Amino acid sequence: MANNFVELWVYLSSAPLFGLTATLAVYVMAQALSVRYGHAPWANPVMVSVVVLAGLLLATGTAYPTYFAGAQFIHFLLGPAVVALGWPLWQRRAALRARWGRLVVASLAGGTAAAASAVGLGWALGLPGDVLLSLAPKSVTAPVAMGVAAQIGGVPALAAVFAALTGMVGALSARWLFGLLRLPTDPEGMALRGFALGTASHGIGAAHALQVHADAGAYAGLALGLQVVLAAVLMPLAFRWL
Amino acid sequence: MKPLQGLAFLLLMQSAGEALSHFLKLPVPGPVVGMVALLLALRWAPVQQAVAPAAGFLLNHLSLLFVPVGVGMMTHLDLLGAYGLRLLLVIVLSTWIGMAVTALVLRWLQRPGKTEGGAGGEQLR
Numbered sequence: 328m329a330n331n332f333v334e335l336w337v338y339l340s341s342a343p344l345f346g347l348t349a350t351l352a353v354y355v356m357a358q359a360l361s362v363r364y365g366h367a368p369w370a371n372p373v374m375v376s377v378v379v380l381a382g383l384l385l386a387t388g389t390a391y392p393t394y395f396a397g398a399q400f401i402h403f404l405l406g407p408a409v410v411a412l413g414w415p416l417w418q419r420r421a422a423l424r425a426r427w428g429r430l431v432v433a434s435l436a437g438g439t440a441a442a443a444s445a446v447g448l449g450w451a452l453g454l455p456g457d458v459l460l461s462l463a464p465k466s467v468t469a470p471v472a473m474g475v476a477a478q479i480g481g482v483p484a485l486a487a488v489f490a491a492l493t494g495m496v497g498a499l500s501a502r503w504l505f506g507l508l509r510l511p512t513d514p515e516g517m518a519l520r521g522f523a524l525g526t527a528s529h530g531i532g533a534a535h536a537l538q539v540h541a542d543a544g545a546y547a548g549l550a551l552g553l554q555v556v557l558a559a560v561l562m563p564l565a566f567r568w569l
Numbered sequence: 570m571k572p573l574q575g576l577a578f579l580l581l582m583q584s585a586g587e588a589l590s591h592f593l594k595l596p597v598p599g600p601v602v603g604m605v606a607l608l609l610a611l612r613w614a615p616v617q618q619a620v621a622p623a624a625g626f627l628l629n630h631l632s633l634l635f636v637p638v639g640v641g642m643m644t645h646l647d648l649l650g651a652y653g654l655r656l657l658l659v660i661v662l663s664t665w666i667g668m669a670v671t672a673l674v675l676r677w678l679q680r681p682g683k684t685e686g687g688a689g690g691e692q693l694r
Contacts, residue, residue: 346637354633373632377639384643391644398637404627405634407579409600410586411624413607417617426679433675441667445659452655462659466667469638471598484645489660491639496664504665510672519675527667531639534631544628550671552601559596 345389346397353379366538368499373531377495405470405530412533412552415545423549430522434553437526441466442562461485463566465493467558468529468551475558479566490529497528498535517543525550575623578616582607 357375364370384394395402416423423430445462454462460481464472469490476486501524510516521543524532529551537544586603589595595602610616627634642649649656 350633350636350640354636358632373635373639376633376636377642380636380640381643384640391641394640395637398640401634402637406583406600406603407576407623408627408631408634410579410583410603410607411620411627413604413611414620414624415628416604417608417611429675429678432678433671436674437667437671440670441663444666445663448659448662449655452659454652454655454659458652458656462663465660465663469635471601474598485648487638488642488645488649489656491635491642492657492660493664494635495639496661497668500661500665501668504668505672508669508672510676519672522675523668523672526671527664530631531635534635537628537631548628552604555601556597559598563596 343397343400346394347400348397349380349383349394350376350398350401353383361538368502371495371498371535373534374495374499377491409468409530409552412548415541416549419542419545430549431553433522434526434550435557437523438466438554438557441527442558456480457482458485460566462489464558464562465489466527466529467554469494471555471559475562478563491531494528494531497524497532501528501532501535514540514542518546521546522550526554529554571619572622572626574619575621576627578610578619579603579607579623579627582610 354372354376357370357372357379360375361367361370361372380394383389384391442463442465445465446459449459449462457480460479461476461483463479463481464475464486467475467490469487472486472490473483475481477483501520505520505523510520512520517540521533521536521540524536524543525547528535533544533547533551536547583600583603585606586601587599589606590597590599590602607620611620
């Protein structure tokens, strides 16, 4: 009986079906938890899902590549989802055209502050050089952060981990931090909050913003796109001069 | 049918973006080029009608799409263990600094009473 169960488990966990089913099932539950607690920061669905799934894989001794064989079908949709971020921007094109210059300036200032403070603090705390260079692109969405890290001499896999952590930290603490800064919660204020969250915490921040407020989500998506362009172009140049 | 057409169109834009990014050796990844291509294509009404439901569905569940990458953190538990506390401190503080600087700069740039081009006059005074 027990043996049969082990055989069944070995079969199921080696098929792509496992990774896909587990990801969807755990996320649906994490989403329900988040809704139940009014989108409380600690119930962030990405963080809850990651913790539960990683725990499940570690507990059952399942390797990450085995899991990813199924999860890749979800991962693949990130591409068309980034393209789809053009839709909320199109809906707000008049407002965006009027404030284009200010948004680019704020994006450049915030992105520079995030990268410089990460490298500076890491250096002050004695982290090794390749870790520092992997920290620099952490406010850019994970696939781009990996490419930038490779260009400036960091470790791509580390850059992806730091980007994912940065996204979760931003999504978790945004409401508290913006409250502390006394940013308003009217539609204009939500646009401001979303833009700041998208600049510092890319896709995971934008996903959080989209769930909280439509304007916040649209501006977070724009901020994410601006960070990608600015970081991909300027960061390799900046580190060449340093 | 519309959502399916929309998804096909999004994938088409992504493919165009990947191709442009690859052949022109752009430093920007394909999906971001695809986003710009979509913005240009959205001026046509049939594209809008097809893309709206597909984009709505994908963006409503954007959080889900980051879960597989996030779970990948478990493959670097040794590193996170070795530098854990320092790394966490650096990531948390720099994320807050990035968010605060962006928000404060943008709020200052669009503060009430300031119009585009009006700042120069104030500085001269």
